[in-house]
Amino acid sequence: MTTQKQRIAVLGAGQIGTIIAGMLAEQGHEVTLADAAQAQLAHAAGKRFGTAVVDASDLAALRAFLADRDIVVSACPYFLNKGIAKAAAETRTHYFDLTEDVATTAYIKELGKTADVALVPQCGLAPGFICILGADMAARFENVRTIKMRVGALPLYPTNALRYNVTWSVDGLINEYCNPCEIVFDGQPTVVPALEGIEGVMIDGVAYEAFNTSGGLGTLTETLAGKVRNMSYKTLRYPGHAEIMKLLLRDLELADDRETMRRILSHSAPFTRKDVVVIFVTGVGERKGRLEEESVVLRYDGNDELGAIQLTTASGCVAMVELFLAGKLPARGFVRQEDAILADFLATKAGTRLLHEARGADATALGHTLALKQAA
Incomplete structure (x- = not known):
């Protein structure tokens, strides 16, 4: 696995997807934020990432869009994620999403049994x-x-x-x-x-x-x-x-x-x-x-x-992408959130931001524990 520049698609230009796209672009990746509505993409003008009008419910169009992408992150409503995950598996595009939906996750888990790419649902805050x-x-x-x-x-x-x-x-x-x-x-x-x-x-x-x-x-x-x-x-x-x-x-x-x-x-x-x-x-x-x-x-x-929900959800997702690219998550198949080790998660750029922006004594304690593990 490599941490070099990746071609990443982020689907869904809402309050969370736009932040995810910006965080990944800041890490040097080639990011395209896609949404079915041009108007939804207007607020992304001038950002460090590209935009594209793509209807995630149109699986043929979606497969064409993902054909030259390394990773796709779905920030779409949960009911679109089965189709997006299937298209990702078919185009050999590593997949991440924010779903809380149990049935969607079960579908992706089954899909992961034969997938040649990593399928990482339930990123974000809770689950995540x-x-x-x-x-x-x-x-x-x-x-x-x-x-x-x-x-x-x-x-x-x-x-x-x-x-x-x-x-x-x-x-x-x-x-x-x-x-x-x-x-x-x-x-x-x-x-x-x-x-x-x-x-x-x-x-x-x-x-x-x-x-x-x-x-x-x-x-x-x-x-x-x-x-x-x-x-x-x-x-x-x-x-x-x-x-x-x-x-x-x-x-x-x-x-x-x-x-x-x-x-x-x-x-x-x-x-x-x-x-x-x-x-x-x-x-x-x-x-x-x-x-x-x-x-x-x-x-x-x-x-x-x-x-705060934008920060925590986007950071949780981006941290999992970072861990995957660093080779600290399974390279293919269904990946659980708890496959990530907390110290590794908090050591990513996004995880470090989560730690630094948290309030409370427990944030300080977690940071101290992380520093000790890194020193060892």
């Missing part, structure tokens, strides 16, 4: 960075009792009844609020309903609620099967959000009318860069016969130039 942190936490114990992963992407200044602003894909948000959620309970993988399991969480003096959402564990339930007694992923929101979403999705049955739900969220919860991302991972297990607990809390604040 959180899975790498969770696997690292589990490895700290000789016997693992509990791993809890909590992630919130929230407005810094909530102003509506939902106490929420959309900071990434509306389709992905609805998907994770509707689909079954994988957990490990009493040593057995199982599924539980989304929007349930509500618990109160206090982090640095701020009150949140946490509840089940789909896809955040990625492939960890399979990876840690038989190694952890209880493991869960929950989304953090400000208190009261889950009950409103239950009203909309269940009582009003908008889970069966996602286009209406999409319009409601787009209208009532506009995008903001004044956001905050909170990451909270706790592990309980045995070390040398004693039961111990460890926690990692990281916080990222957005600003007028770059939102």
Whole structure:
């Protein structure tokens, strides 16, 4: 594997895809940002990367576009990723995406059994960075009792009844609020309903609620099967959000009318860069016969130039591309997020940025641990 200049296509010129394209271009790669809408590409004018109008749902056009690319990164809605992954495999283009969708990941995993290229879904924040942190936490114990992963992407200044602003894909948000959620309970993988399991969480003096959402564990339930007694992923929101979403999705049955739900969220919860991302991972297990607990809390604040969810999602994806090019991930087939070693992940350019821009004592501790490993 090589870290030399690569020809990289980024599909989807939304809030995340554009940042990914810029970060990869800054690392010296030949990047083309593609989208089905010319208007969506207009804000990329003058950037360090090229643009192209490509409809990712047109598989013939997509295959032609990918024919001379080394890598494709999909920042498209999850429902397009099966076709994109298939086209990538057919054109021998290494594939990365941001999907949280369990069915899409299962399809890509099956595709990876015969693919000559690497297929790396679920990059970003959750799944993504959180899975790498969770696997690292589990490895700290000789016997693992509990791993809890909590992630919130929230407005810094909530102003509506939902106490929420959309900071990434509306389709992905609805998907994770509707689909079954994988957990490990009493040593057995199982599924539980989304929007349930509500618990109160206090982090640095701020009150949140946490509840089940789909896809955040990625492939960890399979990876840690038989190694952890209880493991869960929950989304953090400000208190009261889950009950409103239950009203909309269940009582009003908008889970069966996602286009209406999409319009409601787009209208009532506009995008903001004044956001905050909170990451909270706790592990309980045995070390040398004693039961111990460890926690990692990281916080990222957005600003007028770059939102926190943009930073964390784009950096998580780009770090995986860097690791792949450095030969620190499998060269072909299905690649899990937890195939990445946390120290290697944080040592990439994008990972180092994640570490440096995090707030909190745990960010300092992670940086110190990384420095010690690098020195050794």
